[in-house]
Amino acid sequence: RPRVGVLALQGDVREHVRVLSGLGAEVALVRRPDDLAAVGGLVLPGGESSVIDKLARAFGMQEPIRRAIAAGMPMYGTCAGLILLADRIENPIDGQESFGGLDVTVRRNAFGGQSLSFETDLAVEGFDAPVHAAFIRAPRVTEVGEQARPLTALPDGSTVAVRQGNLLGTAFHPEVSGETRFHELFLSLVREAGDDTLRS
Numbered sequence: 714r715p716r717v718g719v720l721a722l723q724g725d726v727r728e729h730v731r732v733l734s735g736l737g738a739e740v741a742l743v744r745r746p747d748d749l750a751a752v753g754g755l756v757l758p759g760g761e762s763s764v765i766d767k768l769a770r771a772f773g774m775q776e777p778i779r780r781a782i783a784a785g786m787p788m789y790g791t792c793a794g795l796i797l798l799a800d801r802i803e804n805p806i807d808g809q810e811s812f813g814g815l816d817v818t819v820r821r822n823a824f825g826g827q828s829l830s831f832e833t834d835l836a837v838e839g840f841d842a843p844v845h846a847a848f849i850r851a852p853r854v855t856e857v858g859e860q861a862r863p864l865t866a867l868p869d870g871s872t873v874a875v876r877q878g879n880l881l882g883t884a885f886h887p888e889v890s891g892e893t894r895f896h897e898l899f900l901s902l903v904r905e906a907g908d909d910t911l912r913s
């Protein structure tokens with residue numbers, strides 16, 4: 714039974730806990746370095762990326778999370794979480810930083826006006842049926858570097874889900890639309906990473 718954490722500094726923590734628990738995972742709220750050391754994978758929720766970044770630095774979590782990413786810990790970021798996993802933010806506010814790990818550039822709040830928030834169905838690489846995706850003041854990936862792989866795009870060509878090794882990011886929120894396959898994929902990465910640890 715995989716033991717995973719949800720970064721619980723700000724954002725839609727509870728929705729992720731619900732989905733992960735429903736899939737049979739043991740879920741811990743992660744606020745401190747010790748909490749992170751006790752889990753095999755981490756979800757970075759939606760919320761406000763600049764606030765989560767600020768709190769992560771205040772709680773001494775930035776470096777531990779960066780080290781965990783470098784060590785191969787599986788992580789899944791939704792929306793603000795995707796921004797936090799991006800190597801580059803096109804339009805940071807307030808000197809915001811990311812943890813990095815995904816070789817992508819993101820633009821925050823990339824959908825303006827009427828389309829600030831919207832829902833749509835998307836075909837995703839590796840899934841046999843489309844995903845119902847909710848976008849809420851969402852970012853989009855404006856550049857996918859060589860290391861990262863786009864998993865889906867909107868009809869206008871905007872990349873909105875990426876994977877790089879054990880890191881997954883979506884600009885949308887599966888945790889609010891009853892979609893569980895990204896969390897299942899994340900948990901399978903956690904199980905595989907755990908097996909590797911046992912082997913080495």
Ligand code: GLN
Nearest residue numbers: 759760761762792793821
């Ligand atoms: N606009 C938020 C940000 O830039 C993300 C919104 C969300 O997570 N739903 O961090």
